Structures are given as structure tokens and as C-alpha cells.
Amino acid sequence: MHELAPPLTLEQGLRWLDLIGILAFAMSGALLGVRKRFDLFGVVVLGCVTAVGGGAIRDTLTGQTPPLFLRDETYLWMALLGAGLGFALGEGLARFERTLSVFDTVGLALFAASGAVGAINFGLGPLGVVFAGMLSGVGGGIVRDLIANEVPEVMYRRDQLYATAAAAGALVVVLLHPHVTSFQAQLGGALTI
Amino acid sequence: MHELAPPLTLEQGLRWLDLIGILAFAMSGALLGVRKRFDLFGVVVLGCVTAVGGGAIRDTLTGQTPPLFLRDETYLWMALLGAGLGFALGEGLARFERTLSVFDTVGLALFAASGAVGAINFGLGPLGVVFAGMLSGVGGGIVRDLIANEVPEVMYRRDQLYATAAAAGALVVVLLHPHVTSFQAQLGGALTI
Amino acid sequence: MHELAPPLTLEQGLRWLDLIGILAFAMSGALLGVRKRFDLFGVVVLGCVTAVGGGAIRDTLTGQTPPLFLRDETYLWMALLGAGLGFALGEGLARFERTLSVFDTVGLALFAASGAVGAINFGLGPLGVVFAGMLSGVGGGIVRDLIANEVPEVMYRRDQLYATAAAAGALVVVLLHPHVTSFQAQLGGALTI
Secondary structure (H helix, E strand, C coil): CCCCCCHHHHHHHHHHHHHHHHHHHHHHHHHHHHHCCCCHHHHHHHHHHHHHHHHHHHHHHCCCCCCHHHHCHHHHHHHHHHHHHHHHHHHHHHHHHHHHHHHHHHHHHHHHHHHHHHHHHCCCCHHHHHHHHHHHHHHHHHHHHHHCCCCCHHHCHHHHHHHHHHHHHHHHHHHHCCCCCHHHHHHHHHHHC | CCCCCCHHHHHHHHHHHHHHHHHHHHHHHHHHHHHCCCCHHHHHHHHHHHHHHHHHHHHHHCCCCCCHHHHCHHHHHHHHHHHHHHHHHHHHHHHHHHHHHHHHHHHHHHHHHHHHHHHHHCCCCHHHHHHHHHHHHHHHHHHHHHHCCCCCHHHCHHHHHHHHHHHHHHHHHHHHCCCCCHHHHHHHHHHHC | CCCCCCHHHHHHHHHHHHHHHHHHHHHHHHHHHHHCCCCHHHHHHHHHHHHHHHHHHHHHHCCCCCCHHHHCHHHHHHHHHHHHHHHHHHHHHHHHHHHHHHHHHHHHHHHHHHHHHHHHHCCCCHHHHHHHHHHHHHHHHHHHHHHCCCCCHHHCHHHHHHHHHHHHHHHHHHHHCCCCCHHHHHHHHHHHC
16 A cells, blocks of 8 residues: 555545546446437436446445445436436437547546556455456446347447456556555556556 | 334334235246246246345345345245246236236335335435435346346336336435334335335 | 364365366356357456356355455456467367356356355355355356346256256255365265256
């Protein structure tokens, strides 16, 4: 534990990164729901589950229950906001394909990095950190695709970019960690992606 | 914690509601298994997983492991009973479509309410309570549909009724809670649905 | 707790059985990924998730977080090895159908037995032990099939053999347990299958 940054700043940083990731994933989940012609309720639920899925996996695996999104109400409000935005944009989404893909990648990077930092703080070994970071990053998307009854996108060729990026990001966090503060390491991991 | 009822009575009440919900969900899972032409084993497993899925999600999210259904053997026996009944009725089920739907809704209401009460006792905030209640209510059905390789029913129009009901029930529990005992609140939540 | 064997030996035994099971399941997951034409990344992820899925379910249900595969790096390396082997064999796999099926059954038996032993040590009742053992055994395969968007094989006729075997193995562990050491009971459970 080479923790140099004051805990408050680190936690605030993690929290903001997580919240942006949640917004991004909620939109991507909601938009898949729109595409699958779910009703309002289905779209919102799919958006929320996508948004909190990665973090829920991270927290459950590291034994931090209840997961953060249940302890900090802001997370669920952010997920609702993202899902609502996704539903509102709805039909006009074809135009935003590219933006969406950027959102997805941003959410993935942020979750992978915060998952990796969480795993490091928990004392896991390097391969465990990479795996936990990767699962946190791609977990929300996998849950999203399972519920929509599709083979998870991340398993196919174009998206290998994403999962590889998640692994790479988590790996960067591992490598940087002994030398810098957690927060800087996390930023580095996210930026790499 | 405005807990006025004696703990034993509350727990007994929760337990009976849970057990009835488990019976209902086990039948609904078993009947989907029959429809998908699973064999006896598949039908029983699908029934049991549907029955304990909602509670398992509730307990895992609130860190109460092992989940209740593993600590109290009655739960698994009840699930086996419901799944067995579902298998036995099997072919004759077309006639019971309506009854089934009632069973489903009853199970959903009971799990949503008990999930919400659990979340309140755990000290979660209002949105977290509604979300945890809702997930507990619809979780078993989502697991059932995922395993049967179908898009979860709850995502589609007719069934938004169910999920909305689950959310409403959990919300009622939240609103009632400061004013009445947990058990009364739970009954109120379940009856609303 | 009729624990006669020295803890170290028991734990070493469990660990080796688990590692062999992980290798077997990783291969079976990777080969399904190859068949579904996933790319290298998808194949490796599917193999790893299949390999650690059963144990992750077992550890999460019994509240032992983080799960063993994150605490002991050897597990993940073994999963990577199995997945890599599966990918390398890839196209030539039609020839190994029978071997694969043996691998699957071996992995299943080992996980069911180790899940049952874990549940006994945790103080669960007999039905809970059988259920936890069975879930640990078939859990990895169910996760594998869900991600590959197929109805879990275990639900269908030929494979009821597997799930029945898992239940029988776990049952043997329960029956033997009061009379012998855990490790012997586990061996007995695995051999029955």
C-alpha cells in the first residue's frame, strides 16, 4: 500500500469516475433496450442494470456488500438519469452510433481502472487485479447483452478492442501502482484505454 | 428503526410470506421448463433456481451470506415441492394460464416486499430500498428466463405491470415504514401489488 | 465437524482437485467458444469464466469473498492454460468429443464434491449441502452456456446424467461425512460420479 494521496481526494476521484462511467453505461443499456423494442420500464431497468452491473460484480467479488450503488444513492439517480436520456434519444440514435461507442469505451475504461484499484487495495495479486478490473469493465455490458438475449458483444471481433483495452488498463494500474498514488494510477489506466 | 413488533413475530411473518412466494415461483419456473421440453431434472432445477433466485440476489446484495435458502432447509423443500407440482401438472397447464399468472404476481409481490424490508433493516436509502425490493421481486423471473434462453418477460409490455407493481410495492413499504411496524408495512406493500 | 485429517493435507487435496477441475472446465469453455467462432479474446474469456464460475458461485453463496480463484493466483493461471490449450486444439476438436465429455464430467464431479465439502464445513444442512454441491458442479457450465447464448446443456436429456451425477456425488459426501475425514469423503463423492 503505497498510498500517498489524502484518502478523501482519492475517494472523491474514484466516485466521480464511477459516476461518469455509470451515466455512460446506463445510456448504452437503455439504447439497446430501445432497439429491442422494450417498453419504458424495460428500457430503464436494462439501463440501470447495465450501469450498476460492473460495480456490483466488483463489490460482490471483493466482499464489499452491500455494493456501492446501494450505499450511495447518487449512483442510482445517475443510472436513472442516463437510462432516461437513452430512452428520450431513442429513435434518433442511429445518428449517435459513434458517440455511443465512445461512451461505452469510456465507461469500460473507468470501471476497469476502478475495479483494478479496488482489487489492489484489497490485496489481490497481479493476475487477480487484472482479472477483477477486466470483469468490472466488461461485466455491465455482458449482463446487458445476456438480458437482451444476445451473445455478449465483447466476445466478437470488433469489440475485442474493448476487452483488450480493459485488460490493458487494469495492467497499467498494476504496473504503475508501486510508483504513484492510487488515483494517479487509476487515471493512467483509464487514459491508456 | 421504528420496530414495534416482537422480532419473533416479524421473522415468522417474513418466513411464511417468503415460503409462499417460493412455492409460487417454483411452480412458474417448473412450468416454463415443461413448456421448453426440459427433462425431469431440468424442470426441477429451473423451478428451484427461479424460486430461490430472488432471495439469493437480495441476500447476496445485502451481504447476508449464506443466503436464507441455504440456512433454512424448509426453503429448499418448499422449492422442490413447487417444482414437483409444476412438473406433475405439466401437460395440463394450458388451462391454468391465468392461475399461473396470479401465482407469479403473488410471488413477485411477496419477494419485493420482503426485499424492501430487508433493505430497510440494512439501513439503505429510499431509492436503494425500492431498487433492492424490485430486484428481489423480478430477480427469480429474470434468472428463469435467462436459463430458458428467452428475453425476460418482465422487459415486455404486458409484464411491465409486474415490475411496476414490484417497484410500487417496495415504494409503499418505504413510505409506510416510519409509521408502522415492519411486518405491517410488508403486508401493505404486498397487498398494494 | 468430525475432522480427523490434518488441515494442511485436506486443503492441499482440495486445492489439487479444484485445479484439475479448473483445467477441465477451461478447456470445455474454450472449445465451445471456438465452435461459436469467438475470437481469441472471447475464447479465452469464455474458458476462464467457465473454469472459475462454479467455484465463484460456491464461494459467493457461502460468503467466502473474495472467491478462492482471486486469492490464489494459481487458479487463474490454470484457467488461462486450459483456455489456451482449448484454443490451440480448436479446429481439430471434433475428434476429441468423447475426451471432452470426460473432462466435463471430471470437472463437474470435482467441483460438486468440493462444493459439498465447503458447505458441510460451513455448517449447512443436508439438502443445502446437496444443492450447493450441485450448483458448484453445474454452475460453470451454466454460465458458459448462458454467455454463448444457448440453453444450458445440463437442462436437456443426455446431460441430466451430469447434474444427477453432481447431486449423487454431493449426496455421497453428505452420507459419508460423519464417518470419515472430509478428504476421504470428497474422494468418495468424486469417484461415485
